[in-house]
Amino acid sequence: MESIQLKNIIQGIPKAELHLHIEGSFEPELMFKIAQRNNITLDYDSVASLKKAYKFNNLQEFLDIYYIGAQVLIHEQDFFDLTWAYLIKVHEQNVVHVEVFFDPQTHTDRGIAFETVITGIYKALEKAKSELNISYRLIMSYLRHLSEEEAFKTLESSLPFKDWIHGVGLDSSEVGNPPSKFVNVFKASAAQGYKLVAHAGEEGPADYIWEAIDILNVERIDHGNRCLSDSKLVNRLVEEQMPLTLCPLSNLELKVLENLEDHPVAKMLDKGILATIHSDDPAYFGGYMNENYYETAIALNLNVSQLEQLAANAFEASWLPKEMKEKHIKSVHDYFQSLE
Ligand code: HPA
Ligand code: ZN
Numbered sequence: 001m002e003s004i005q006l007k008n009i010i011q012g013i014p015k016a017e018l019h020l021h022i023e024g025s026f027e028p029e030l031m032f033k034i035a036q037r038n039n040i041t042l043d044y045d046s047v048a049s050l051k052k053a054y055k056f057n058n059l060q061e062f063l064d065i066y067y068i069g070a071q072v073l074i075h076e077q078d079f080f081d082l083t084w085a086y087l088i089k090v091h092e093q094n095v096v097h098v099e100v101f102f103d104p105q106t107h108t109d110r111g112i113a114f115e116t117v118i119t120g121i122y123k124a125l126e127k128a129k130s131e132l133n134i135s136y137r138l139i140m141s142y143l144r145h146l147s148e149e150e151a152f153k154t155l156e157s158s159l160p161f162k163d164w165i166h167g168v169g170l171d172s173s174e175v176g177n178p179p180s181k182f183v184n185v186f187k188a189s190a191a192q193g194y195k196l197v198a199h200a201g202e203e204g205p206a207d208y209i210w211e212a213i214d215i216l217n218v219e220r221i222d223h224g225n226r227c228l229s230d231s232k233l234v235n236r237l238v239e240e241q242m243p244l245t246l247c248p249l250s251n252l253e254l255k256v257l258e259n260l261e262d263h264p265v266a267k268m269l270d271k272g273i274l275a276t277i278h279s280d281d282p283a284y285f286g287g288y289m290n291e292n293y294y295e296t297a298i299a300l301n302l303n304v305s306q307l308e309q310l311a312a313n314a315f316e317a318s319w320l321p322k323e324m325k326e327k328h329i330k331s332v333h334d335y336f337q338s339l340e
Helices: 003-012 028-037 047-052 059-070 076-092 104-108 114-131 148-164 179-191 206-214 225-229 231-240 248-253 265-271 289-300 304-317 322-338
Strands: 015-021 095-102 135-143 167-171 198-200 221-223 244-246 275-277
Touching (some): 015 275, 015 289, 135 148, 167 179, 179 198, 225 231, 275 304
Parallel strands (some): 167 198
16 A cells, blocks of 8 residues: 555544543653743753654653653643643544543642642543544543552542542552552542553563452553463453553554554454554654654554554544444544545
8 A cells, every 4th residue: 555545544534542641741852841931940951862762772761851851830820831741632533432541640749739630631531632623531640650649649639529530540650560559549539539640561470460450450451561471361351351552653662562563452352352552642753643644554554444443443442322322433433434
């Protein structure tokens, strides 16, 4: 297939983004603008020099820069602008549903109120719902390098805003911080009505995926790359149709893989795993949804029916009600039929 033809096909697919850290969508241009209006001096003298620093050997090297970038976010308007810029961008890429992570502790630990953070994000999501026809869910992530007690404080702070938050997740430095460390706070979060997901098996072992499923009771795994090393786990994922939200360009940039050609998504589809493709931290990893689909399709030589499956899987894995899932999945199939 010609690359321009492939790009056009991907552009037209109605897409759902289920694995996106809003702080990871912070483009350097907007970061400089917000830093300036907040009178904050960045350690980099230009957008170009900041972008040059975006070379990572592992997850931790990325996280160190990602947390620094987030420090310029102070006011509700900053969180609104960050979120709105992301939504405008993905709207152009025909993303019609988003499930967005935010990291409250990255901000509350700097003295920013939980309310300031969530109100800015929420207002942008609501604006996108009415003006761009993008549906959404909002997921609060606990930082796993911090203690479970800290996560409990975050859960407590979230309760006045419970109606705006649909679920909780677990992100940040994976190795050495297994899902089981957060068993109590995940139980308490579920008791508050929050849905549960967790990052597992990105850099950490397949055991962490088992823990997320069996100990935390999550209904979706973020990443999960490492599952293929454990055939029992693969069987379990297939049996339960447990979704894996994969992020190919993130995996490449964080050296989870050496080459995109080694990405496991095609093998996962072959085995019947409910695999999906997302962007994780697009401002840092060189691509939003379209670029993740495109680069993966090229590297793995995916055919149109695999693209169709990936797009349909994302709606299936979403937290939309059944009728909405069916409507979107039908729109994916109608789209691919119209190409024939
Ligand atoms: N992994 C873990 N934590 C994160 C990531 C990621 O890819 N992005 C933002 N926080
Ligand atoms: Zn992630």
